[in-house]
Amino acid sequence: MQYISHQDQQLAFEQTDKPKISSNEVLVKVAAIGVNRADCMQRQGKYPAPEGDSPILGLECAGTVCELGSEVDPKWQDKRIFTLCAGGAYSEYVAVDAQQLMELPDNISMAQGAAISEVYLTAFGALFELGKLQSGQTALIHAGASGVGGAAIQMAKSAGAQVVITAGSDEKCEHAKSLGADHVINYKTTDFVEYMKAHNLSANAIVDPVSGRYLNKNAKVAAMDCQIVMLAFLDSRFAEVDFARLLQKRISFHASTLRNRSIAFKRALRDAFVARFYDDIANQKYDFNIYKIMPWQQASEAHAILEGNENSGKVVLLVE
Known part of the structure; x- marks a missing residue:
């Protein structure tokens, strides 16, 4: 698969193997990526990935589930989803803990979905x-x-x-x-x-x-x-x-930080959020607050927008 590397603070496309999923995980074909300040800091060497997480950038995405771990409910197969990621979203495929997935309604675009999870x-x-x-x-x-x-x-x-x-x-x-x-x-x-x-x-x-x-x-x-x-x-x-x-x-x-929390914490946070606010999101009662949608070939420009404090709202990359 293709992914975006961050050697010497520079972003560039490289090739690597698809992630191997654990029994509790799914493989997601990534359609859109939410860009966060944490990505910029990690690229700069100031915010390394926690031990065990993917070293590839990217803490949230929207996409389609294409492979299930042995313990995962079959209902997730081929579902459109949005989710937090333990790194790895700047790629064509990412492994995600299935209990952190949220179903993306058909009336919400992948770009909108990628702008939700982290924020x-x-x-x-x-x-x-x-x-x-x-x-x-x-x-x-x-x-x-x-x-x-x-x-x-x-x-x-x-x-x-x-x-x-x-x-x-x-x-x-x-x-x-x-x-x-x-x-x-x-x-x-x-x-x-x-x-x-x-x-x-x-x-x-x-x-x-x-x-x-x-x-x-x-x-x-x-x-x-x-x-x-x-x-x-x-x-x-x-x-x-x-x-x-x-x-x-x-x-x-x-x-408070979110990235280095345990899987159990993130699952509980996801469940509490879904119970209270998912219906509002599914019914599009919120503005998903997207400042700019860009092809992932422009990831460097996306980082520059955040680092220059230019944006009001989210910057999203589309995987094309």
Whole structure:
């Protein structure tokens, strides 16, 4: 099969054998690939694959099941699916744990399917599993025009929450508003702490891929018993922390990643997400928030879009 290698930070097509599947896995013929910042970091040598996972890039895809492991329910044969991958999606075929598969409805394209798994499962885990967001509460979502941000906005609104987002341009703020955000803040022109205080807003759950200097600012706008969920540290990996404020408001701070979680964790997360939000996805109640669809021959250009922070929403590669 063909796959995209990442030697010396350069992406190039190479040939290798199809993956051999375990008894609990299926082989998926890949039709579309969701591009993530983690792919860029892995290409740069900053985010190696966990031991046992495929060294090939790619954490999510949509495609068709073409081979079943011995323990897999026969119902999956030839099904259109979307799924997380333990690496390996930048290829014509990828091996996937069958219990993480989600069926792709006929009315949703492969490109749309490839834009769902990583961002929706990440946002779901952050907002609801860790963030404990409830109807009538307020969610603060940083990088609100990102793939995870767009998924978080839409699920939070479905759950009856108020949504405040930050983003780095007026255009990105308008994009987030179109997805349902109630308050949008261009952090380059407006301090989100001042805005939220002026509008009498406090956050019950905060989804934060920025970290660094944002930690103390988040604490200033946090409601009592707020859950702050850190997904990355785009600002800085270090910060001085005002522990008195954290104690005063009984703030809980979570550092969360998805890639290096156990298979059991990912299965449980998938099941909880499907039980609550799959019907909304199948009925296309959400905007799948795709910024650009590109042929996989343009994978380098796709990475450049993410690294330049150009995109509002997901970039998807079509396997052609």
